[in-house]
Amino acid sequence: MNVRRIMVKAACAAALACACVAGQAHRFHAGITDIAFNAHTGNTEVVHTYMAHDVEALLANLYQRQFDLSDPDDQAVLRKYLEKQFWLADKAGKRLPLRWVGLTVDTDSVTVFQEIPATPAEKVETIHAAVLVDFLPDQVNTVNYSAGGSLRTFGFNARQSELSVH
Numbered sequence: 001m002n003v004r005r006i007m008v009k010a011a012c013a014a015a016l017a018c019a020c021v022a023g024q025a026h027r028f029h030a031g032i033t034d035i036a037f038n039a040h041t042g043n044t045e046v047v048h049t050y051m052a053h054d055v056e057a058l059l060a061n062l063y064q065r066q067f068d069l070s071d072p073d074d075q076a077v078l079r080k081y082l083e084k085q086f087w088l089a090d091k092a093g094k095r096l097p098l099r100w101v102g103l104t105v106d107t108d109s110v111t112v113f114q115e116i117p118a119t120p121a122e123k124v125e126t127i128h129a130a131v132l133v134d135f136l137p138d139q140v141n142t143v144n145y146s147a148g149g150s151l152r153t154f155g156f157n158a159r160q161s162e163l164s165v166h
Contacts, residue, residue, distance in 0.1 A: 029054050029139040031131055033086070036146040037121040044121045046098060046114040048086070050132065055110045058135045069105045078103070082112060082131060089126040096123065121147035127154060130161035 031050040038045050059067040059077060067074045079100050088096045101113035116123075124147065132139040133156070141156040145165055154163050 029132060029136040031129075031139065031141040033129060033141065033143045034146070035088070035121060035124065035127075035143065038115075041115075042118050043115040044096075044119050044124070046088075046116070048082070048112040048114075048131065050110050050112075052105060052108055052110050054132055054136060054139070058132060061135060069103065069110060075103060078110075078112075085129075085131040085134070087128045088116070088124045089128070090123050091125045093126070121145070124165055126162060126164055127156075128162045129154075129156040133158040133161060 029051065031048060033046060033048045035044065035046050037043075055069075055078065056067060058081070059074075062081070063077065067077065069075055069078060083098070083100075086098075088098065090096055096116050096119060098114045098116055101115055103110060103112045105111075124145070127143055127145065129141045129143050131141060133141070137158050139157065143154045143156065145152050145154065147165070152165065154165070156163070
């Protein structure tokens with residue numbers, strides 16, 4: 001699965017989520033992450049999509065200031081937070097080296113791109129997905145994990161932030 005296809009899926013999911021709350025208060029908090037191997041690059045790609053309002057509120061709460069995620073310094077703050085709250089580990093429990101690729105921001109969503117260089121998705125044993133659950137107790141993070149020709153979906157929240165994929 002290439003990054004462009006994942007970006008389109010993530011954008012569609014974010015648009016659908018935002019459309020569901022149009023005209024009413026922001027009543028639910030959700031994130032979607034896709035993990036899949038890209039045979040063309042040899043990397044496992046990780047794409048996160050979160051509601052922009054939630055990310056902005058988190059950062060403002062943590063640092064008592066407004067953030068501009070088009071600014072590289074402000075992106076670095078989000079990166080540090082994300083790397084603490086989301087990680088993948090192998091069978092030995094060693095964290096896999098997620099490399100930051102970048103992010104896109106629009107009025108509705110923040111999409112973050114990461115990859116694990118030269119590593120198939122099958123190397124992932126554990127997913128830790130606690131992004132925003134420390135700030136929003138009702139945050140639900142959905143992770144779509146594609147490996148070995150199959151797709152599995154996992155749900156994470158404040159009570160369950162880590163799962164084995166096997």
